[in-house]
Amino acid sequence: MREPEVKLFPSKLVPTLTAIIFIVLLIIGWQTISRNQYLPVNPDDKSRIELRIPSNSTAAQVAHILKENDLIRSERAFLNYCRQQKLDVQLKAGVYSLSRAQDSHEIARQLAAGETVQNKFTIPEGYTIEQIGNLLVERKIISRSEWQTALQDKYKYDFLSEPGNPSSLEGYLFPDTYVITEDTNAHEIIDNMLKNFAALWNREFAELARARGTEMKDAIIVASLVEKEARVAEERKRIAGVIYNRLAIGMPLQIDATVLYSMGTHKEKISYQDLKINSPYNTYLYPGLPIGPIANPGTESIKAALNPEKHNYYYYVARGDGSHYFSKTYAEHQNAINKYQP
Numbered sequence: 001m002r003e004p005e006v007k008l009f010p011s012k013l014v015p016t017l018t019a020i021i022f023i024v025l026l027i028i029g030w031q032t033i034s035r036n037q038y039l040p041v042n043p044d045d046k047s048r049i050e051l052r053i054p055s056n057s058t059a060a061q062v063a064h065i066l067k068e069n070d071l072i073r074s075e076r077a078f079l080n081y082c083r084q085q086k087l088d089v090q091l092k093a094g095v096y097s098l099s100r101a102q103d104s105h106e107i108a109r110q111l112a113a114g115e116t117v118q119n120k121f122t123i124p125e126g127y128t129i130e131q132i133g134n135l136l137v138e139r140k141i142i143s144r145s146e147w148q149t150a151l152q153d154k155y156k157y158d159f160l161s162e163p164g165n166p167s168s169l170e171g172y173l174f175p176d177t178y179v180i181t182e183d184t185n186a187h188e189i190i191d192n193m194l195k196n197f198a199a200l201w202n203r204e205f206a207e208l209a210r211a212r213g214t215e216m217k218d219a220i221i222v223a224s225l226v227e228k229e230a231r232v233a234e235e236r237k238r239i240a241g242v243i244y245n246r247l248a249i250g251m252p253l254q255i256d257a258t259v260l261y262s263m264g265t266h267k268e269k270i271s272y273q274d275l276k277i278n279s280p281y282n283t284y285l286y287p288g289l290p291i292g293p294i295a296n297p298g299t300e301s302i303k304a305a306l307n308p309e310k311h312n313y314y315y316y317v318a319r320g321d322g323s324h325y326f327s328k329t330y331a332e333h334q335n336a337i338n339k340y341q342p
Contacts, residue, residue, distance in 0.1 A: 037077035038104045041070055045100040050117060052095050055183055059088035062111065071098055071107060078104045087112040094182040095119055119182070123193070125175040125298030126227040128261070129166060132173055132296070142186045150186035157194050159201075159216055171220040171293025172197045200299065208306045217292075222305035224293035228257035231322035236301055238326060240308035242316055251314065253283035261294040317341060 051069055053062055059082050063075040072078045082088040087108050094116030098107060121139055123132055133147040142150075151166035162168040173190065174197035180189065201216065209219055222243055230236045246253055256270050262279035275282070281290040297305075315333035316324040319340050327333040 037074040038081065039073065040103050041073055041100040043101050048097045048099055050095055051098055052182070053091070053093050053111065055093040057091070057093060059083075059091055062091050066098075066107065071100060071102075072104050074104075078108065081105060082108050082112075092116070116182070119180050119184075120177055121180070122177040123173070123175040123296070125301065126224075126295045127175060128295050129170050129173060130264070136186075136189070141180070142189070146186040150190050153187050153190070155191055155194055157198060159198070160194075161217070167292060169194070171217075171224050171296055173296045174200060175296055175298045204299070205302055205306060212306055214306060218289060219302065219305045220297065221289045221293050223297035223301040224295040225253070225255055225257065225290075226304050227295050227297040227301040229255060230301070230304075231318075232324075233300065235324060236304035237307065237309040238311065238313065239316065239324070240304040241311050242313050242326070244308050245312070245314050247288065250287060252287050253289070255283050258283040258290050258294055261290075 049069060049071065051065065051071070053065065057065070059079055060075070063072070063078045063082075066072045066078065067075045079088065081104055082091070085108070090112040091108075092111060092114035094114060096110065096115070097117045098110070102110075119141070121136065121141060123135065127135070129151065133144070133151075136142050136147060137144050151169065152164060154163040155169075156163070157172075159172060160168045169190065173193040176193075176196055178189070178192060178196075180192075205219070206216075209216060222240060225243060226236050226240050229239050243253060243255075245251075258281050259270055259274055259277060260266060262277050262281045263274065267274070275284045278285065280286055281292070281294060283290055311326075312328045313326040315327040315330065315336075317327075317333065317336045317340055319325055325336045325340060327336055
């Protein structure tokens with residue numbers, strides 16, 4: 001006699017159970033795949049990538065930029081996370097340092113917090129307005145047209161003789177390191193430089209200039225001459241002394257740097273023809289100080305202009321190593337020229 005067959009599950013339930021298991025496995029698989037979309041692109045790649053997120057970028061545009069740079073696995077997953085956490089409206093423009101070892105969550109939070117790389121630029125002492133503009137354009141901080149337009153703007157500072165005249169800015173765009181954001185424009189950059197100069201002057205030089213009886217403009221003109229002429233820091237005050245000695249007796253300054261500024265170019269050697277260029281900046285043709293600064297001087301050159309070395313030198317000639325030989329008489333000066341510039 002056959003024993004009755006024992007069924008653990010009714011036959012009708014088997015397809016249903018199979019379907020349930022399939023659905024569960026499908027869900028688990030989908031969740032695994034979904035989680036993987038948020039993982040780092042390469043956990044072992046710790047190198048940093050500097051990435052610029054433009055102003056007014058939408059979350060979708062940000063996701064596309066990140067995907068293009070292989071920083072996230074999925075644009076859709078990145079956007080889903082941002083929407084779930086309400087970060088999609090908080091993503092900020094700027095330059096970011098990101099890594100393929102970061103997951104999408106980390107990158108989204110960094111962009112929402114605005115943890116950007118500080119965008120810095122440094123203006124060397126003695127740069128002219130034109131050189132400053134070239135530096136900013138080369139660094140892709142601003143465009144050439146933006147710089148030219150900003151130079152024509154009006155800036156509210158008492159020391160600017162002709163607001164809106166680019167030449168009146170020369171000498172006052174203080175050389176320093178500046179930190180800007182993605183949204184900083186050319187006008188704001190110039191204004192920051194002028195503000196920096198004004199603060200420095202009032203803090204360190206205003207009282208000294210009053211005590212000496214020197215106008216700010218004259219001090220900055222002399223400082224710009226010193227900045228261009230001095231290659232050795234210790235000679236700044238001595239060169240300033242030569243300038244004041246010549247001015248005191250009405251002797252032309254005859255500074256080559258003013259001729260080069262008149263020409264708007266740089267040459268290693270100036271010709272006699274160059275010395276004839278008709279410009280109020282040419283100190284070979286016109287006595288006294290040029291009509292304005294020929295560069296943007298730094299702190300040490302301004303100090304030298306307001307505290308020159310007292311001596312009886314009226315001449316100096318370059319030795320060829322960056323330093324100068326100083327002379328009291330023309331005959332001595334000629335001997336020095338024959339020795340150092342034969």
